[in-house]
Amino acid sequence: MLTTRQPVFRKFWHAVMPLTDLADGPRPFTLLGENIVLFLDGDGQPAALKDRCCHRTAKLSKGWCHEGTLQCGYHGWQYDRSGRVVGIPQLDPGQPIPPGYCTPAYHCTARYGYAWVALEDPVEDIPAIPEFGAEGWRTIFQFYETWNTSPMRALENSFDNSHFSFVHRATFGVASQPKPSSYELVESPTGFYAETTIPATNPPKFQRISGVTDPVTTRHMRNAYFLPFSRRLDIEYPSGIRHVIINCFTPIDDGRMQLCQWLFRNDTEEDCPAQTLIDFDDEITREDKDILESTDPDAVVDTRRRGVEYSMASDRPGMLIRKKLMELLARHGEQEVHRGNVGTIPIVTATPASCSATASARPAAAPVAQEVAA
């Protein structure tokens, strides 16, 4: 599947950037192939615009924030969060800004420490993270980094119990037990819930993570998938320690995704320092990244396509992800677009980015002759 060719993904919220990254000014991001710029408005709320000035197309991300607006770094035009041009420094005092001067704006909101963006009207809310800010839980922002793979590959990997003995043989995988434990799977309208218990190597350096001193322990895994590219993994050790990982695999383009990972723990900094937890998951995450970046990001999603990829019983969660994605595409009149059919099937086009409802409700731009005199 070529992620950017499926317009339905534009109708979901995606975790795009930690809010802290916006403190020093606007930042660019590519979401589903679309170049956007994020900035904080006058209320300190994140906003997202097309990263293209409507004057001479300069990237707005090269500008800066000024009095609650985003100011282009080329000639200083200023934009509000709706994408409307609200300031042109070259105008005389009192001279009006011609109507229609704007750049497209996108849905953008702050939640769970991140700026979330939906390129079109979202059809689902942002998945709930009840542990965020809840009593008895601490939040650790673990990873925010670009991977050269697709969300589909990261998702199927995150439910795949048969890679632990191989990819993670140097960390928690038990090399002598390659046959994976199977999941109990329960479908939901927005994804599915998967539960299982796996063995886990537990050397001394991992014992503050697990709260267990046995050389091999178990992980009770409560794993959940949320359409289209999120998952929640609640790991419970026999000690009662819970290690809850939330992932958003945010699609950048057809070959890259942004890994956003939060960790929640029900123990304390004294029990296990945050840096130890980051280092622990970092080692495991490098193992996954290395192998996933060797896979073809154009993953088969429509399982009627035969002879491209072959499966085994333990791939069941991955097959269920595919089923859910195919149902989603069908509900929106789409079929899987991949390298083999791109250009040959009817194109379901994305709604072209235009200025926001507020901005576009204003009259179209005046003819050039009536625009601001050069």
Ligand code: FES
């Ligand atoms: Fe942005 Fe001129 S290109 S103000």
Ligand code: FE
């Ligand atoms: Fe893994």
